[in-house]
Amino acid sequence: PATSMEELVSLCKRRGFIFQGSEIYGGLQGFYDYGPLGVELKNNIKAAWWRTNVYERDDMEGLDSSIIMHRQVLRHSGHEATFSDPMIDNKKNNKRYRLDHLVKDQKADVIAKVAELIGEDVANFPAVVAALNKKPAEASAALKTAGVRDPFSGEVGDWTEPKPFNMMFKTTIGPVADEESYGYLRPETAQGIFVNFKNVVDSTSRRLPFGIAQIGKAFRNEITPRNFIFRVRELEQMEIEFFCTPGTDEDWHQHWLDARLAWWEAQGIPRSKIDILDVPKEDLAHYSKRTYDLMYDYPTLGYEEIEGIANRSDYDLGSHTKAQNELNLTARVEENNDSIAKLTIPHPETNKPVVPFVIEPSAGVDRALLAVLSEAFTKETLENGNERIVLKLKPHLAPIKVAVIPLARNKSELVELARSIKSDLQKLGLGRILLEDSGNIGKAYRRHDEIGTPYCVTVDFDTIGQSAEGADQSLRDTVTIRDRDTLAQERIKISELSGWIAAHLK
Numbered sequence: 423p424a425t426s427m428e429e430l431v432s433l434c435k436r437r438g439f440i441f442q443g444s445e446i447y448g449g450l451q452g453f454y455d456y457g458p459l460g461v462e463l464k465n466n467i468k469a470a471w472w473r474t475n476v477y478e479r480d481d482m483e484g485l486d487s488s489i490i491m492h493r494q495v496l497r498h499s500g501h502e503a504t505f506s507d508p509m510i511d512n513k514k515n516n517k518r519y520r521l522d523h524l525v526k527d528q529k530a531d532v533i534a535k536v537a538e539l540i541g542e543d544v545a546n547f548p549a550v551v552a553a554l555n556k557k558p559a560e561a562s563a564a565l566k567t568a569g570v571r572d573p574f575s576g577e578v579g580d581w582t583e584p585k586p587f588n589m590m591f592k593t594t595i596g597p598v599a600d601e602e603s604y605g606y607l608r609p610e611t612a613q614g615i616f617v618n619f620k621n622v623v624d625s626t627s628r629r630l631p632f633g634i635a636q637i638g639k640a641f642r643n644e645i646t647p648r649n650f651i652f653r654v655r656e657l658e659q660m661e662i663e664f665f666c667t668p669g670t671d672e673d674w675h676q677h678w679l680d681a682r683l684a685w686w687e688a689q690g691i692p693r694s695k696i697d698i699l700d701v702p703k704e705d706l707a708h709y710s711k712r713t714y715d716l717m718y719d720y721p722t723l724g725y726e727e728i729e730g731i732a733n734r735s736d737y738d739l740g741s742h743t744k745a746q747n748e749l750n751l752t753a754r755v756e757e758n759n760d761s762i763a764k765l766t767i768p769h770p771e772t773n774k775p776v777v778p779f780v781i782e783p784s785a786g787v788d789r790a791l792l793a794v795l796s797e798a799f800t801k802e803t804l805e806n807g808n809e810r811i812v813l814k815l816k817p818h819l820a821p822i823k824v825a826v827i828p829l830a831r832n833k834s835e836l837v838e839l840a841r842s843i844k845s846d847l848q849k850l851g852l853g854r855i856l857l858e859d860s861g862n863i864g865k866a867y868r869r870h871d872e873i874g875t876p877y878c879v880t881v882d883f884d885t886i887g888q889s890a891e892g893a894d895q896s897l898r899d900t901v902t903i904r905d906r907d908t909l910a911q912e913r914i915k916i917s918e919l920s921g922w923i924a925a926h927l928k
């Protein structure tokens with residue numbers, strides 16, 4: 423695995439996985455562009471998630487809802503009132519920080535002093551942050567007294583009182599911008615699922631229990647985007663809302679925890695690198711009955727959230743439904759006089775309308791990609807003493823499945839044969855096959871090790887019966903296959919190549 427974020431950032435830029443957004447104009451903080459290899463890896467991760475969670479189950483449907491949503495959706499979901507992070511300004515240089523990040527990044531003695539001044543145990547960091555939020559005047563004084571430094575200037579800051587900063591991006595809709603004509607870019611894909619609950623039920627005749635899966639972009643105006651693609655302002659999520667009968671929710675919660683851990687393992691993230699955080703009651707979001715955060719051990723950052731799996735009770739459908747008072751909701755919801763739909767489904771036993779409970783496994787695509795890259799990243803010393811970097815990606819995730827390499831670029835017979843082999847392999851539908859005719863076989867191998875190509879197929883002079891030392895005709899119409907991980911080379915007949923590759927990459 424990678425030992426630092428830096429070596430991943432450098433590989434990603436060098437080989438074309440990820441670039442800074444709007445780079446030629448100086449870059450835009452919190453936005454990244456996925457390059458030729460990044461887009462393949464990302465698509466492969468999403469396809470693997472979709473396969474496991476939609477195709478291989480019988481209780482799931484898919485959805486692709488719009489990114490810009492009616493403001494009422496994000497009002498009744500609770501995001502307008504509560505989707506905010508605590509923000510604090512340094513009056514000395516007008517820099518702005520997310521309060522918990524600012525405090526977390528201080529030296530241990532400073533953090534301890536802040537905790538003491540605000541009257542909380544330093545071991546319970548979320549409680550310290552909560553207290554700072556609840557008592558803004560004391561918080562400002564505590565940060566000054568404890569000597570909290572500005573990460574940018576390095577000097578002790580003159581701190582304002584913290585205040586909540588709503589992270590939703592707002593945009594105007596239509597040609598006339600007035601008070602009413604705005605919507606939000608969704609801060610999570612989940613709300614698109616809840617507002618389509620009735621559409622999906624009516625059009626598929628689903629009964630409980632069943633789920634809806636969605637992959638798509640979400641937008642959060644993070645106060646301090648950082649750590650490469652770990653915390654960005656435009657992110658992608660893979661979310662499931664699984665609807666079940668109240669009372670069965672705890673079993674389903676456990677089911678999804680197990681299922682999701684198995685999926686991560688199949689993507690090359692060993693179970694030992696994920697910590698399950700059973701979020702303490704006092705730190706739970708207001709809608710949550712219980713939440714497991716899966717924490718992956720990222721290089722440089724340490725254990726940070728890669729996926730949240732929440733039992734959201736009947737909060738979401740209960741918030742978006744009309745006729746709330748008739749429905750015996752268990753969650754505390756805000757009154758809704760705007761919705762025109764009753765979001766119920768027949769109870770599987772009594773047939774009486776019921777608002778289902780929801781289990782939500784919510785994973786970030788960008789954080790998944792970072793973890794997958796980090797686990798696959800390997801530095802090896804070869805027998806000859808040379809060092810090589812190799813990405814030991816699971817074959818189904820590899821951006822390039824096979825590189826077909828003509829040994830000499832200026833020999834048209836070799837190049838044409840390689841091109842036709844590439845074209846045949848492409849037809850297998852395994853993903854991208856690359857014709858690698860840069861002409862330098864050593865460089866080509868090094869590049870394909872670094873980008874995780876499982877197999878390199880080389881077309882050489884023996885293949886066309888023209889080896890320099892007098893051709894060994896038994897090698898005619900054969901090619902070599904080089905294995906990325908073992909470096910073993912095997913000669914195989916061209917006529918058997920497609921079958922071999924299909925068998926090894928399935």
Ligand code: ATP
Pocket residue numbers: 642644651652653654655657658659727728729730784785786787788789
């Ligand atoms: P954090 O506490 O790290 O800000 P969160 O608890 O706000 O994350 P959720 O709202 O639970 O995150 O979102 C679900 C998933 O979406 C996260 O587990 C993460 O993988 C991903 N995610 C959330 N915010 C970001 C972001 N700013 N950049 C990249 N991925 C994100």
